Amino acid sequence: MFESDGSRFAELPAQDANNGENRGEKKPPIAILGAGLMGRMLAISLMDDYQVFLFDKDSKEGQQSAAYLAAAMLAPLAESADCSKEIMQLGEMALELWPAFLKKVDTPVFFQQKGSLIVAFEQDKSDLNQFKSRLKGRDYKRLSDSEMEALEPGLNQYFKSALYLPNEGQLDNRQLLNSMATTLNDSDVFWFDSTAVESTASGFQVKGQPLEIFLNAGVNDTFDWILDCRGLGSQTDAILSEAVCDAASDIASRTSKLRGVRGEVARIRAPDVHLTRPVRLMHPRYPIYIAPKGDGLFVVGATQIESEDSRNPTVRSTLELLSACFSVHSGFAEAEILSIESGLRPAYLDNKPKIIVKDKLISVNGLFRHGYLLAPVMLQQCLNIVKGNISDISITQIMPNLVENLSAKPRR
């Protein structure tokens, strides 16, 4: 029943934009739930070979997505101080995959791989030493005063010690989300924005109808695959975990263990501040990055609080973020605060990502604070599953527990 027999989905009204060269050809249908980072990347990567139906409860700006808020650091080594070695290795792999993906989108996206600096005040020096001892790779260098000054002349003179991690990168997340939206709008992908998908006992539904009915499809029409990338949006599936025994509920019993980890991020315009690479400041509670995104824009984040509190940022967090900025560079004093926002990162209890496969349903979730760090690798693994490319074990070799297959027997 899962083999594609070509799309019999009723002809849907074409989107306004140019539908591309594939119009008229029969491509097997695929549904993607959630148009955050993973959903958009999957849609772009699959749209040539599949008729993609993309559903998202949010607008195309994607403001509810964790990806919208993120500082989009690509810092596998720095992150390794607090995550497993396997995530570091996948992050290194992903860093190499990003440039190729960015070529697939229509407008340029700021991407940089000039390394990052880790700094600490004199009284927090032991935190820097501890940080160094926790790194799971060796590609770093301790900088002297003069080396630090040569690298980032604008940095506060109080910093006497720093680590330089030459391979770390970053990108501009909002540029990327926008660019992917433009690319998708110009494609033949059907993007149902502001359209929530709900899990019910009989499968996924939109506006009270099964997905296929909603799309005016015939009774026997089925998606080749359904890719669930809803992040915390799939948390509500918890009610399904009991009694009901379909693919969605099986996965739901696992995704119900997702939790939100609160983060707060400031975006600041500071034309007087000249930093060329992200600076990570030792902080007793969470890593705070000040990431220059070009054009005087800085993203400062993020707090990390074990709470699903969805309020706006608190005064305390705001003070912490802004004083971190000010302490790194006094030029931030006259900077313009563009926004301070809060959001929740979807995480499993081990803070590791998981791809769960059940029959034709694939759930990608739990990317935690590592969305941009890991996305290209998650994407590749999903494509491997969709395309039956079982010979590529480069990813599962590093993280054997990444993919959990709940299907009765292997699909192919």
Place this chain on the structure above:
Amino acid sequence: MSNEHNVKDALNIYGTKLNSRLLIGSSMYPSPSVMQQAIQASGAEVVTLSLSRQNPQASGGQAFWESIQSLGLHLLPNTAGCHSVNDAVNMAQMSRELFQTDWIKLELVGDDYNLQPDPIALVKATEILLGEGFKVLPYCTDDLVIARHLVELGCEVLMPWGSPIGTGKGILNPYALQAMRDRFPDVTMIVDSGIGLPSHATQALEMGVDAVLLNTAVAKANDPVLMGQAFAKAIEAGRSAYLAGPMAERTAASPSTPTIDSPFWHQSA
């Protein structure tokens, strides 16, 4: 911990008997599942947890708290981050409602940089909370007079610091702790904060301290689970040593076996 003394030798917290003499914190671990494993490995039966910053009014930390509650251990809510008597009392009341326990680790920050407890506010808040039926475990310095005030108010547990929170410097003033131990032999005494190494915990238990409470030493270890095990062993060793009664220290060497080839009057004293 498997210990033959356990049957008779239990830790007493307001009448609750516990086998483990380790109380452990729940923050700063790399992930909730590492936290769960490390706590289990440590053998601790009491876990501290905090409401601060999680917006408990909206059950903000629910998912995280559940990962602690699922361990089935005694919960010891704390008032970390509170600076005033009012704040601490409010947080204690909120914690009691949320976690269904009248235990409270009362912590009042008196100095922001080393998180030194404010002894005066502590005594005031203790009086209020004991009056409301709380079982107060006060985090205090090693000051004997403050300890006496707390005990006179009705505290059955004292939690003096070894050194400031998160420093890992161990027991900076053994004399003061020993004095407190000797003056309050019937009060349950728990060294809270400053423990960085298992040997620090052993030292505390050897002195006759009843238990230790720690967080950073395990949570920030490169391998928290292994460090949890290390503390379990260290604490068991320290307690056994205390019960066994250590030998008396002496200034000169004394061979445990007389050397047979020299007359005893030639052997050094």
